[in-house]
Amino acid sequence: MQVVILCGGSGTRLWPISRTLYPKQFVKLFQDESLFQKTVTRNAGLASSFSVVINQDQYFMGLDQLDDLKLNLKSTFILEPIGRNTAPAIAMAALACNPEEILLVVPSDHLIEKQAAYEATVNKARELAQNDRLVTFGIKPGYAETGYGYIEASGLEVKSFKEKPDAATAEAYVKAGNYFWNSGMFCFKAKVFLAELKKYAPDVYEESLKTFNNARRDQAIRLQMEDMKSIRSESIDYAVMEKSQLVNVVPADIGWSDLGSFDSLYEALPKDQEGNTLSENTIHLGSKNNLVISHNRLISTIDVEDLMIVDTSDALVIAKKGSTQKVKDLVGLVKKQNVEMTNVHTTAHRPWGSYTILEENPGYKVKQITVRPGAKLSLQYHHHRSEHWIVVSGIATVTNGDKTFDLKQNESTYIPKEAKHRLFNNQKEDLVLIEAQVGGYLGEDDIVRLQDDYKRN
Amino acid sequence: MQVVILCGGSGTRLWPISRTLYPKQFVKLFQDESLFQKTVTRNAGLASSFSVVINQDQYFMGLDQLDDLKLNLKSTFILEPIGRNTAPAIAMAALACNPEEILLVVPSDHLIEKQAAYEATVNKARELAQNDRLVTFGIKPGYAETGYGYIEASGLEVKSFKEKPDAATAEAYVKAGNYFWNSGMFCFKAKVFLAELKKYAPDVYEESLKTFNNARRDQAIRLQMEDMKSIRSESIDYAVMEKSQLVNVVPADIGWSDLGSFDSLYEALPKDQEGNTLSENTIHLGSKNNLVISHNRLISTIDVEDLMIVDTSDALVIAKKGSTQKVKDLVGLVKKQNVEMTNVHTTAHRPWGSYTILEENPGYKVKQITVRPGAKLSLQYHHHRSEHWIVVSGIATVTNGDKTFDLKQNESTYIPKEAKHRLFNNQKEDLVLIEAQVGGYLGEDDIVRLQDDYKRN
Numbered sequence: 058m059q060v061v062i063l064c065g066g067s068g069t070r071l072w073p074i075s076r077t078l079y080p081k082q083f084v085k086l087f088q089d090e091s092l093f094q095k096t097v098t099r100n101a102g103l104a105s106s107f108s109v110v111i112n113q114d115q116y117f118m119g120l121d122q123l124d125d126l127k128l129n130l131k132s133t134f135i136l137e138p139i140g141r142n143t144a145p146a147i148a149m150a151a152l153a154c155n156p157e158e159i160l161l162v163v164p165s166d167h168l169i170e171k172q173a174a175y176e177a178t179v180n181k182a183r184e185l186a187q188n189d190r191l192v193t194f195g196i197k198p199g200y201a202e203t204g205y206g207y208i209e210a211s212g213l214e215v216k217s218f219k220e221k222p223d224a225a226t227a228e229a230y231v232k233a234g235n236y237f238w239n240s241g242m243f244c245f246k247a248k249v250f251l252a253e254l255k256k257y258a259p260d261v262y263e264e265s266l267k268t269f270n271n272a273r274r275d276q277a278i279r280l281q282m283e284d285m286k287s288i289r290s291e292s293i294d295y296a297v298m299e300k301s302q303l304v305n306v307v308p309a310d311i312g313w314s315d316l317g318s319f320d321s322l323y324e325a326l327p328k329d330q331e332g333n334t335l336s337e338n339t340i341h342l343g344s345k346n347n348l349v350i351s352h353n354r355l356i357s358t359i360d361v362e363d364l365m366i367v368d369t370s371d372a373l374v375i376a377k378k379g380s381t382q383k384v385k386d387l388v389g390l391v392k393k394q395n396v397e398m399t400n401v402h403t404t405a406h407r408p409w410g411s412y413t414i415l416e417e418n419p420g421y422k423v424k425q426i427t428v429r430p431g432a433k434l435s436l437q438y439h440h441h442r443s444e445h446w447i448v449v450s451g452i453a454t455v456t457n458g459d460k461t462f463d464l465k466q467n468e469s470t471y472i473p474k475e476a477k478h479r480l481f482n483n484q485k486e487d488l489v490l491i492e493a494q495v496g497g498y499l500g501e502d503d504i505v506r507l508q509d510d511y512k513r514n
Numbered sequence: 515m516q517v518v519i520l521c522g523g524s525g526t527r528l529w530p531i532s533r534t535l536y537p538k539q540f541v542k543l544f545q546d547e548s549l550f551q552k553t554v555t556r557n558a559g560l561a562s563s564f565s566v567v568i569n570q571d572q573y574f575m576g577l578d579q580l581d582d583l584k585l586n587l588k589s590t591f592i593l594e595p596i597g598r599n600t601a602p603a604i605a606m607a608a609l610a611c612n613p614e615e616i617l618l619v620v621p622s623d624h625l626i627e628k629q630a631a632y633e634a635t636v637n638k639a640r641e642l643a644q645n646d647r648l649v650t651f652g653i654k655p656g657y658a659e660t661g662y663g664y665i666e667a668s669g670l671e672v673k674s675f676k677e678k679p680d681a682a683t684a685e686a687y688v689k690a691g692n693y694f695w696n697s698g699m700f701c702f703k704a705k706v707f708l709a710e711l712k713k714y715a716p717d718v719y720e721e722s723l724k725t726f727n728n729a730r731r732d733q734a735i736r737l738q739m740e741d742m743k744s745i746r747s748e749s750i751d752y753a754v755m756e757k758s759q760l761v762n763v764v765p766a767d768i769g770w771s772d773l774g775s776f777d778s779l780y781e782a783l784p785k786d787q788e789g790n791t792l793s794e795n796t797i798h799l800g801s802k803n804n805l806v807i808s809h810n811r812l813i814s815t816i817d818v819e820d821l822m823i824v825d826t827s828d829a830l831v832i833a834k835k836g837s838t839q840k841v842k843d844l845v846g847l848v849k850k851q852n853v854e855m856t857n858v859h860t861t862a863h864r865p866w867g868s869y870t871i872l873e874e875n876p877g878y879k880v881k882q883i884t885v886r887p888g889a890k891l892s893l894q895y896h897h898h899r900s901e902h903w904i905v906v907s908g909i910a911t912v913t914n915g916d917k918t919f920d921l922k923q924n925e926s927t928y929i930p931k932e933a934k935h936r937l938f939n940n941q942k943e944d945l946v947l948i949e950a951q952v953g954g955y956l957g958e959d960d961i962v963r964l965q966d967d968y969k970r971n
Binding site for chain 1: 815902926
């Protein structure tokens with residue numbers, strides 16, 4: 058069996074801790090593990106190989122987080138330049154493997170708390186998939202949620218798929234007992250899925266096939282922008298599951314949460330006796346039932362209840378418990394003012410490591426740059442800015458103009474405008490440097506890449 | 515008449531925006547003006563000269579804020595190395611002026627919203643003071659506050675001073691109509707106050723006189739630590755007002771607030787239609803009646819009410835409206851963990867300008883340093899750290915070892931451990947530089963001052 062991890066996700070519902078370029082599945086929400094990592098770990102014992110369908114901008118983040126698990130899994134990354142919903146994404150994964158292979162398709166950003174129940178449910182689904190069935194996982198509803206679609210079941214058969222209900226209808230569904238939340242997890246043979254896709258959404262199938270065949274291949278399968286644009290955006294539910302006659306539903310009581318809001322994150326996190334989530338660097342005086350996600354600031358509360366407090370270095374959100382679905386509206390408003398704040402954190406992840414903007418003002422910008430052992434930034438130059446580099450930890454192998462030399466802790470170099478330069482950490486420990494940029498224009502797009510290990514030029 | 519501005523104040527009740535070294539009266543709470551500046555402006559038309567009794571650590575902050583008003587006032591600064599409450603502080607101001615002078619004594623950290631009523635009340639007090647009376651200002655109580663002392667009046671006569679009452683007693687006081695809040699404002703001739711102090715608290719008078727005579731004098735009157743220690747700490751109320759037979763009270767309906775908590779700050783600040791304080795960089799979705807004090811982060815709220823949200827670069831406080839008197843308890847807890855966080859902001863004010871800590875980690879620290887035009891840091895060296903300076907705005911006149919040279923924007927210099935160095939802004943505009951410190955110990959106390967314009971060596 059192969060596990061297909063779907064890594065789309067726009068990063069708006071848990072903003073500001075998630076951002077477009079740092080979506081929810083990669084945020085380390087639990088004991089320094091991300092939901093993506095938890096998804097991999099959860100399935101590591103169930104499958105022989107993994108494929109990860111992921112936006113190309115997050116490729117190195119996904120790869121790094123996978124490597125950090127040190128599980129030595131066989132994995133294939135399929136890189137999307139733009140998202141086209143789940144039907145094309147799953148089609149790519151199905152096309153990339155043996156047609157007889159059973160695929161277990163899972164979102165990368167859900168939480169499942171009952172591992173044994175999960176494994177038992179997967180095994181049941183797998184048996185059905187072995188008999189050429191398309192299996193969907195129906196989550197036993199814990200309450201009358203109006204934000205999910207429901208599946209009406211009769212034993213293992215699906216009677217119907219239901220859109221998001223109103224409150225009364227949701228109540229009735231829960232009372233009836235044979236309605237399940239549509240979880241977005243599936244199990245089927247690659248060839249069965251592809252055949253049904255071809256039958257019920259032939260254009261999606263054809264364009265996906267063309268796109269797959271046209272992909273560039275190196276360590277990853279790189280789908281091309283022009284091809285992706287030609288595919289109709291469609292979910293697997295609309296394209297196949299709601300139409301196919303081969304569908305089964307497996308009821309799943311597995312401690313599932315989609316962590317689709319801070320309210321559900323609050324439910325999932327460990328809490329103290331007063332119902333406040335456990336977090337370092339927090340002082341509560343007389344406060345109860347609060348979520349606190351703290352960055353590196355000290356957060357104190359006095360006599361407050363039922364607040365979701367989410368702090369990052371550039372944005373703070375304080376929402377009433379039960380209202381956190383409005384975060385999406387908030388992100389819409391923020392985007393109008395400052396689109397960068399919805400895209401990236403002040404700390405940005407790069408294939409070679411990360412940087413944090415320490416200060417930004419007209420005429421200059423100060424960054425702290427961390428380069429992973431063995432990693433190399435592109436050979437580059439800038440039209441509008443000079444850079445000063447000061448090594449504060451580790452050793453940098455620096456190319457500056459025509460010279461390449463080592464820069465040790467407490468040493469510095471100056472890179473004039475237009476000078477070719479490169480930063481390389483040829484050591485076994487992280488390299489940390491302070492960069493002061495000076496110039497009239499300091500946008501990240503003033504960069505001419507002459508050579509790049511990560512094919513960004 | 516001379517105005518005596520009392521600038522004591524510990525900076526705990528509005529923490530984290532106020533800190534021990536940046537107390538409430540110097541925080542720019544209103545349209546970029548501090549309460550200290552508002553106090554000066556309020557009294558500028560009433561008096562011919564000012565004296566400011568201030569902790570010596572805040573001398574340059576007070577001087578700078580006074581200069582920034584460009585009022586060209588005649589002023590005397592009296593510098594206390596430690597506070598000894600109001601009786602000795604006022605005694606020093608009285609000793610420093612002509613004995614016949616009428617003193618108007620005012621705290622530096624109160625808000626008065628009705629200027630015309632204030633001036634009329636002061637004039638009434640002044641007439642009484644002219645006739646050798648000790649006048650206290652009694653604030654007409656707006657509600658049954660239990661946190662203040664009260665003055666029971668009979669016409670202009672004081673019948674008694676009352677300690678902070680319980681709620682029922684406070685209600686009775688307000689109903690009676692002849693009880694007033696004790697505001698901490700006074701008016702009297704210098705010689706009358708000193709005579710009464712000598713009569714009712716002779717030890718305080720004698721030790722204050724000795725201390726005053728022993729002070730070092732340059733632009734300021736610098737009281738000496740050993741002398742100050744010998745003075746008993748005492749308030750003017752206990753030492754004189756509650757005992758003297760010469761006391762009058764002038765009722766004052768002047769829009770007074772002591773801004774002693776975020777609750778009272780909320781009342782004083784301008785608000786939008788939903789009752790949220792006006793502040794830049796804030797988005798409210800369905801939220802009402804909130805105080806938001808924002809630093810440079812975007813603050814968003816969703817469906818929350820009656821919250822006092824106070825954000826600074828290193829600490830965030832969220833308190834329920836009505837509970838902000840507990841901030842004092844909070845500061846006690848914070849102090850146990852991190853005393854620096856109660857003392858200073860990440861931005862620290864210095865006589866020559868200010869610095870902001872951008873990043874601090876074992877082995878290195880990054881600061882942004884701003885030097886005022888004409889200002890000069892001390893000639894100094896460090897035992898444990900090297901420094902890299904990069905000028906990002908303005909021109910620095912740098913002494914580095916034996917050389918002195920100009921460093922322009924986009925130029926840098928390296929100062930090794932033990933090397934004498936100095937920074938001087940010999941220009942008409944602010945100088946801004948980025949300093950990266952590297953070393954095993956980076957405390958502010960690793961500084962050997964060889965020469966200093968501000969007498970700190």
